[in-house]
Amino acid sequence: MGAAPGPEGAGSLRKDSKVAVAKEQAVGAGRRQVTMKGLYFQQSSTNEEITFVFQERENLPATEDYYVKLQVKACALSQINTKLLAEMKMEKDFFPVGREVAGIVLDVGSKVSFFQPDDEVVGILPLDSEDPGLCEVVRVHEHYLVHKPEKVTWAEAAGTIRDGVQAYTALHYLSHLSPGKSVLIMDGASALGTIAIQLAHHRGARVISTACSLEDKQYLERLRPSLARVIDLSNGKAHVAESCLEETGGLGVDIVLDAGVRLYSKDDEPAVKLQPLPHKHDIITLLGVGGHWVTTEENLQLDPPDSHCLFLKGATVAFLNDEVWNLSNVQQGKYLSTYLKRCDGEVISWCF
Secondary structure, eight states: OOOOOOHHHHHHHHHHHHHHHHHHHHHHHHHHTOOEEEEEEEEOTTSSOEEEEEEEEOOOOOOOTTEEEEEEEEEEOOOOOHHHHHHTTOOOSSEEOOOEEEEEEEEEOTTOOSOOTTOEEEEEOOTTOSSOSSSSEEEEEGGGEEEOOTTSOHHHHHHHHHHHHHHHIIIIIISOOOTTOEEEESSTTSHHHHHHHHHHHHTTOEEEEEESSHHHHHHHHTOSSOOSEEEEOTTSOOOHHHHHHHHTTTSOEEEEEOSOOBOSOTTTSOGGGOSSOOBHHHHHHHEEEEEEEEEOOTTOOOOHHHHHHHHHHTOEEEEOOTTHHHHOGGGTTHHHHHHHTTOSTTTOOOOO
């Protein structure tokens, strides 16, 4: 048997114990103070040049109330609307990049009711978010997230959530799509157009679309279910209004989702906007009685004759602002949840 430690040995043990505790506390503090890099953009004073920079961020604050701490698995890059940020008085020296995120819940606040740790979620960060989506971990209010369908991958969820919400807003909330309706979807090969086509087919609509190039035309012709007609605008010979009236027997289409319109004649149109877009008069002409025109043209100008024609048809014009649900507290979460329930592979076979 060994002898009991003397006073000097006991002091040494106490000293070693304190050192061990100090080391453990230091390791714990180091874990809590881990820094992460996030991507931000900085706009020059002339608003002409944008610089992207990585900034180190300290660990996120403790998750509380309605906030969720999310480990980002995928983040989509979408265009940064600097004009909208200026109008909303949200300009900053550095603005976070990446808002459509998908990931795993790490921690939830005490008042969170929809999520728990290890849930797989997807959402869109708000315009005033301090955290960039291009980061390892973000902190976000639960109303900006929904559960990710099991059969949808991380990249698919983050990559389609914005355009999907926009398409669903246009067809469901703004134009009240129903079976048997005829729909014209401009630039159907775009991300928004492709999802809108699939949603319209899912609701039993008859879909017409336009193509801006031969490649887009071939892509649209391969989609299943097949489109009623693909109008090729790349050669400048096809007329949208005539093609739609011919396809509908002169009745016009019930719903139009544009991808921008020409407001002036080709001679008066700015050079930067010269692309295969229909004139606003063409849209009004091909619109049927009681039709809905959903436009993405924020500067649309309607002259009195245009308004009178729409009045005679009993038609409506709605503006599609993809940030409107995000800017309204009343709409938080509603659009995301409704759209993603239709993203499951058992309901819609997405074409990517």
